[in-house]
Amino acid sequence: MEIAIISGKGGTGKSSITAALASIAESVVLADCDVDAANMHLIMNPSVEEETTYIAGEKAVIDYSKCNSCRICMEYCRFEAISLSENKVSIDSVNCDGCRLCERVCPLAAISMEKNDKSRMYSGTFRFGKMVFGILYPGEENSGKLVAIVRRKAKEIASLNKIDHILIDSPPGIGCSLISSITGVDKVVIVTEPSMSAFSDLVRTVELVSKFNTELSIVINKSDLCQQITNEIIAYCKQNNFKISGTIQFDPEVVYAMVNCMTINEWRPDSETSNILKQIYNSIIN
């Protein structure tokens, strides 16, 4: 079973909660799909048994010994990546989308493609099972595809090692990498917090998730930071028949657990937060 832990808004506690759930499960495949800003390996410290290069798109480059500044490439480019300065055509690597159309239309074969090859996928073993994580090199593209590859690897490892559950730590937002991390999963858990921003993001995230045929539940984290909005979120969930798997109060020990490279359930196993996380785990799994 694949369970994705998501949140529209960043910083609601997705990764801390995913880590805690992994330590409660004791034997899982943990897939860190927040490939833009992967963090789980910092507290789980996995061994790396396999490293794979991921080609994250391509960028066009000009060979100026062939280019005569005819500007045909400029006319065709739809990404505002090609411009003319001092009679010289130049390609902006930020805007270049790697579609290759400029290379194809160039009558002098002056444009070629360079591969973005600094992104990686790693897999290995950690103290609660197996772990797969992708690290998109800062600035490289196609994070959605890397997420799909991380998930495929996690499934392979799960079936090879006969591990039942895959936990996916997802990226924030609702764009391509998030869509890629929830497509086809069995369950989605949305971690939210009581702020106007998080509530507004929750509504957009729910709208997206409801396009997929998957079981949905909600965790309200740091619930005491604004009791009024917590109540509003609870009312919203009731009204729409969404299951609330649990509410967790703000607990600075969660931060100290992270500083000490542990999950909250390892750091303060008998605390109220840890007990609630166990209940949340049971509520999600069953």
Place this chain on the structure above:
Amino acid sequence: MIVAVASGKGGTGKTLIATNLFALLTKEAHKVNLADCDAEEPNSLLFFKPTKESVSEVKQMMPIFNSKECTYCGKCEEYCNYNAIFLLPEKRIFRLIEDLCHGCGACTYACEFGALKESDISLGVVSTYRFNAGSKIIEGRLRVGALTPVPVIKETIKASLDSEIVILDAPPGTSCPFIHTISKADYVLLVTEPTPFGLNDLKLSIQIVRQMGKPFSVIINRAGLGSDDVYKYLRKEKIKISMELQFDKEIAMIYSSGKLVIESRADIYQKFSKLSELIIHN
């Protein structure tokens, strides 16, 4: 002066900084535009009650297939660099996988038989709101279900450039949406928190900002909650800390309820006032 308020990690306080900085500058009679570039989850507007002025739609092109003209030669499939076209010539099957299409136009260029025409789909909207004394808030909002916010971000920034000071509330992460926002900025304020996750993501964003040659400094939010590793790192790298906000449950509560912190806390107003000088005199 275009200032981007950014962070690798989500939830470090980008919007808190951007909205309060914008409010303070408008109070001090500057003409400022605030552009919410977090098009996947835009939130800046929640803190203001501005008047809507205009809305424009952001579109992406997509091919439309005409089976009558198609010879199933396969050139469109070959030209598509995103694997968005699936072709089975012997069964006369053409499929466009819309989620993979980037609207680059390579397939329509490739087709010699006029079997591919183009039409557009909506990616989202850019809305402009009027605020005090000529200042504006421009919000980019991705349509739920659309994949890439980048074209929406680009249009949002374009719509916000008619002011001397522009504040960009950037999307989280370190990939395309982040880069496209930063690339338009003259100065970057990187917001972090003193936790291991915060530090790790800060290092990634510093790597990019440096590669792009942008001047930057760091704002530490929720100081006191976590460890002092971030301070050691910044000292070693000789990076300037332009503001520090102590972790304070009251600030979290004010922000949570959609209010501006500078309006109820004089000490925080002072801090933002100092921060704004950095921007005005830069």
